[in-house]
């Protein structure tokens with residue numbers, strides 16, 4: 001099957017699926033069609049099963065997930081609560097080892113966390129409260145021995161400007177709103193210039209208006225820097241707006257149910273017939289009860 005490339009051609013492709021590029025609407029600056037199939041993926045998730053083991057039991061969080069994320073993708077993991085989105089992100093970040101399958105970054109197996117993969121979480125309290133905004137953003141640059149003091153401060157300043165917090169560079173986290181703290185966390189992550197920026201429901205705790213603004217800001221940052229994004233959400237609308245590709249995961253344990261090419265949509269699409277149609281189709285896919293093959297979700301250890 002060929003992925004749709006036009007706004008009117010939104011299609012849901014069954015997974016596994018090849019990444020066949022369609023024509024791009026050039027007038028849409030943000031349109032980012034899937035990269036040619038022959039390009040090797042930056043982040044490859046291959047047959048990945050993830051489990052949590054406690055003395056009493058084993059919880060299977062994901063089951064044999066296959067995903068290829070290419071450079072410059074804004075790749076969204078969409079699925080219901082408990083389907084293993086955060087777990088998959090943790091594994092891609094190197095905090096958790098697959099019990100089956102492999103995750104590679106640039107062809108190299110991911111075995112531990114590294115500065116090439118930075119995660120932004122949902123919580124507003126991910127910033128050390130005793131450091132100013134500027135210090136918060138500069139600190140990991142210094143800690144990773146990436147840059148000297150002056151260079152780190154300069155780069156921090158640059159990314160603080162980018163997220164519109166120049167006036168708050170010397171403020172402390174408690175002096176900022178939730179949305180502003182999230183912007184600091186994003187600036188801190190972007191300043192590291194990671195190969196993949198990972199975001200786990202980063203806007204979920206924000207009010208609707210701020211959330212929309214943050215999505216807009218993220219997309220304009222992407223327009224400038226073209227980083228590779230792995231983004232987790234359980235909002236269908238957010239997935240379509242933020243992502244150029246969306247993987248729909250089934251309920252616990254997460255399997256890839258479908259892959260969607262959503263690069264034609266952005267914030268201006270919301271409310272359009274095509275967008276609403278896409279939301280509806282995703283909604284029905286999310287809530288349909290597909291027969292799940294093999295593997296019990298929980299087993300005795």
Ligand SMILES: Nc1ncnc2c1ncn2[C@@H]1O[C@H](COP(=O)(O)OP(=O)(O)OP(=O)(O)O)[C@@H](O)[C@H]1O
Pocket residue numbers: 052053059060061079080081082083084085086087088234252
């Ligand atoms: N530390 C843990 N120990 C045991 N089980 C866990 C642990 N963390 C998560 N799980 C289980 O693994 C499954 C997947 O959890 P995960 O947090 O990845 O889901 P999620 O898709 O991110 O959900 P949400 O949308 O609610 O954040 C769930 O059944 C959860 O109960």
Ligand SMILES: [Mg+2]
Pocket residue numbers: 085086087200
């Ligand atoms: Mg989660």
